[in-house]
Amino acid sequence: MTAPAPVKAEAGVSPKSRRKIRDNLTGHAFLIGAVLCFALFMWYPMIRGLVMSFQRTRRGVTTWVGWDNYLRIIDDPSFWIAWKNTFYFTGLALIVGFAVPFFVAIVLNEFRHAKGYLRVLVYLPVMLPPASALFLFKYYAYDPSEAGLFNAVLTWLHLPTSEWMQSPTMTMPAMVIASTWMNMGGAVLIYLASLQNISGDLYEAAELDGAGVWKRIWHVTIPQTRLILALLAMMQIVATMQLFIEPLILANGAGTQDSATSVAYLIYQHGFFQNDLNGAAALGVIMLVVLAAFSAVYLRLSTKD
Amino acid sequence: MTRTLISHAQLRRGRGRVIYWTLLTVVVVGFTLVFLGPLYWMVTGALKSGQEIAQTPPTLFPRDPQPQNYVDAWTQLDLAKLLFNTFYYAAGAVLFQLVFDTAAAYALSKLRPAFGNVILGAMLATLMIPAMVLIVPQYQTVIDLPVLDLSLIDSPFAIWLPMVANAFNIFLLKRFFDSIPEEIMAAAFVDGATPLRTLWSIILPMSRPILGVVSIFAVTAVWKDFLWPLLVMPHPETRTISVGIYAFAAGTPQNVVVAASVIAALPTVVIFLIFQRNIMSGLTAGSLKG
Numbered sequence A: 001m002t003a004p005a006p007v008k009a010e011a012g013v014s015p016k017s018r019r020k021i022r023d024n025l026t027g028h029a030f031l032i033g034a035v036l037c038f039a040l041f042m043w044y045p046m047i048r049g050l051v052m053s054f055q056r057t058r059r060g061v062t063t064w065v066g067w068d069n070y071l072r073i074i075d076d077p078s079f080w081i082a083w084k085n086t087f088y089f090t091g092l093a094l095i096v097g098f099a100v101p102f103f104v105a106i107v108l109n110e111f112r113h114a115k116g117y118l119r120v121l122v123y124l125p126v127m128l129p130p131a132s133a134l135f136l137f138k139y140y141a142y143d144p145s146e147a148g149l150f151n152a153v154l155t156w157l158h159l160p161t162s163e164w165m166q167s168p169t170m171t172m173p174a175m176v177i178a179s180t181w182m183n184m185g186g187a188v189l190i191y192l193a194s195l196q197n198i199s200g201d202l203y204e205a206a207e208l209d210g211a212g213v214w215k216r217i218w219h220v221t222i223p224q225t226r227l228i229l230a231l232l233a234m235m236q237i238v239a240t241m242q243l244f245i246e247p248l249i250l251a252n253g254a255g256t257q258d259s260a261t262s263v264a265y266l267i268y269q270h271g272f273f274q275n276d277l278n279g280a281a282a283l284g285v286i287m288l289v290v291l292a293a294f295s296a297v298y299l300r301l302s303t304k305d
Numbered sequence B: 001m002t003r004t005l006i007s008h009a010q011l012r013r014g015r016g017r018v019i020y021w022t023l024l025t026v027v028v029v030g031f032t033l034v035f036l037g038p039l040y041w042m043v044t045g046a047l048k049s050g051q052e053i054a055q056t057p058p059t060l061f062p063r064d065p066q067p068q069n070y071v072d073a074w075t076q077l078d079l080a081k082l083l084f085n086t087f088y089y090a091a092g093a094v095l096f097q098l099v100f101d102t103a104a105a106y107a108l109s110k111l112r113p114a115f116g117n118v119i120l121g122a123m124l125a126t127l128m129i130p131a132m133v134l135i136v137p138q139y140q141t142v143i144d145l146p147v148l149d150l151s152l153i154d155s156p157f158a159i160w161l162p163m164v165a166n167a168f169n170i171f172l173l174k175r176f177f178d179s180i181p182e183e184i185m186a187a188a189f190v191d192g193a194t195p196l197r198t199l200w201s202i203i204l205p206m207s208r209p210i211l212g213v214v215s216i217f218a219v220t221a222v223w224k225d226f227l228w229p230l231l232v233m234p235h236p237e238t239r240t241i242s243v244g245i246y247a248f249a250a251g252t253p254q255n256v257v258v259a260a261s262v263i264a265a266l267p268t269v270v271i272f273l274i275f276q277r278n279i280m281s282g283l284t285a286g287s288l289k290g
Helices: A013-052 A068-075 A077-110 A115-127 A130-141 A149-156 A171-195 A200-208 A213-224 A226-240 A245-250 A263-272 A277-304 B008-012 B014-045 B068-076 B079-111 B116-128 B131-143 B157-164 B167-178 B182-190 B195-206 B208-224 B227-232 B241-249 B254-288
Strands: A055-058 A061-064
Touching: A013 A277, A013 B079, A013 B116, A013 B131, A013 B157, A013 B195, A055 A068, A055 A277, A068 A077, A068 A277, A077 A115, A077 A171, A077 A226, A077 A263, A077 B014, A115 A171, A115 B014, A115 B254, A130 A149, A130 A171, A130 A245, A130 B014, A130 B241, A130 B254, A171 A226, A171 A245, A171 B014, A171 B254, A200 A213, A213 A226, A226 A277, A245 A263, A263 A277, A263 B131, A277 B131, B008 B014, B014 B254, B068 B079, B068 B254, B079 B116, B079 B157, B079 B167, B079 B195, B079 B208, B079 B241, B079 B254, B116 B167, B131 B157, B131 B227, B157 B208, B157 B227, B167 B208, B182 B195, B195 B208, B208 B241, B208 B254, B227 B241, B241 B254
Parallel strands: none
Antiparallel strands: A055 A061
C-alpha cells in the first residue's frame, strides 16, 4: 500500500501544521477521559480541600474565616493525642514492619526449596479484605479471656496473657501486629525481587576476603538494596500515618482511654459525625504538610551520602 | 542459578546441609502456622457454637460443627446482595480503567500530543498526596459535582470514575507501551491505520499481560476498599461486602460476623491462588524499575 499523501507531503508549512494540529487533537481525544477523571477527583479536590480549610459553611452559607478552622482543630485535646498515637504506631510499625520483611526476604532468597509456597503464604493476607482480617483479630485473636487465640498460645507457652485491645498500653502493639500481618507480603516480594538483582560475584568476592554471613549481609546485601530500602521505608511511613481501619474496627474508633485515636480517624470524626467538614479539611491540610515536611527531610538524609 | 548470600557448595556439604534443612523446616512450619493458622482459626472458629468459642482452652477442631453460622451469615446479612454489588463495582472499575487508562497511556506513550509530559507530570504528582488528605474534598465533589450539579451518592459511578484517576496504572501501562518498538507504530501508520485501529489490533493484543495485571489490581482494590464505599454508598441496598459486614457487626453474634468475613474473603483469595504468578510479577515490576 502507498502512504497517504500528508505523510510525505513537503508542500509547505500549512498542510504540515494542519496535520500537526490534527495529530494533537487525536492525542488529546485519547487522553480526555482520564484527564477529566483526574481533574474531577484529584486536581480539583486538592484545591478545594485547601479552600475549604479557610471557609466555614453554616446552614448553607459559606464564609471566609481565615485560620479559625485550624485553631479550632489544634485546640481540641484529641488533636495532640491523635498525633501522638499516629507517630507511635508509625514508629512501632517501622521497627516491626520494616525489619521483619527484610530478614524474611533474605532467608527466603537462600532457600532452594518450597520458595513458591512460602511466597504465596506471605502474600495471602494481603489479598484479604482488611475488614475481614480485622474481625478475625478482633473477635478471635484479641479475645481478652484465655479463650482467645493469642492468649491460648501465651498460656501454652507459660507466658503472661494480655488484655489486648482492652488495655491502653497493648492497643498500639496489637494494632501493629494485625497491620504487619496484613501488609508485610508486599514488602517481602519487593525485597525478594531486589535481592535477585544483586550480582553473585559480590558475595563471592566478600567470601574470599573472609567475610562471614553477617558481614556479607552488612557489606553487600544492605548497600546493594539501599535504594529500595529507603523507598519502601518512605512508602510505609506515608501509609502507616494514615492509620484508619485498624482503630475503627479493632478499637471501635477511639479505643480504651483514647489509646487508638488516629489523625485519619479524627478527620473522619470531624467530617462525617461532628458535621465539621471544614475542620476535617484543615486537619487534612495539616496532615499533608507534616508528611511533606517529613518526606523532604527524609529525602535530604537518604540522598546525602 | 546465580549464587546468593551463601554458596551452593556450602549448603550441600556437612554442617551447612544440616543447618539448611533445619532452617527450611522451621521456616516452612513457622510460616504455615503464622499465615495459614489464623485463616484456619477463622474458618473453623466460625463453625463453633457460641459456648465452644468462649471455652478455655480453645478447641483445635470444632467439637460440634455448626454450618448454621454460615447460613445465618448468608441470610441475615443478605450476603448475596452485598457480593453482587461488590462484583458489579469491581467489573465496572475494570472496564472504566481499561478503557480510559489504556487510552491515556497510549496517547502519552505513542501519540505524544502537546503538553503530554505536563499532563503526565500532573497525574504522577497525585501519587504524592496521601488518600486520607483528599477524602473530605473528594466526598464534597461527589455529593455535588461541579458544573453538572449532580450527586453521585449511591451511584456506582462514585466508585468507577475516581478509580480511573489512578496514576500508578497509567504509569504501568505507559511503561509497557514504551517498550513496544516505534517501527511497529510507523508501519501501521504507513499502512493507513488510524491511531484507534493501531491501538486495537496491534498494541492491545501485545499488551495482554499488563492488561491482566491492571484488571486484577482493579478487582482487588474495589474488594479491599473500605472508607470510600462507606462514605459514598451509604444505602443498605448499595453497600459493598466489607461495609455491609461492618454495618451489621454491632448487632450480630461474633461467629456469624466472622463467618460472613470468611465468605467475603473467598473471592480475592481464589483470584490470588489462580493468578498468583501474574499478581506477584506485576507487583514487583511496577515497583522496582520506576
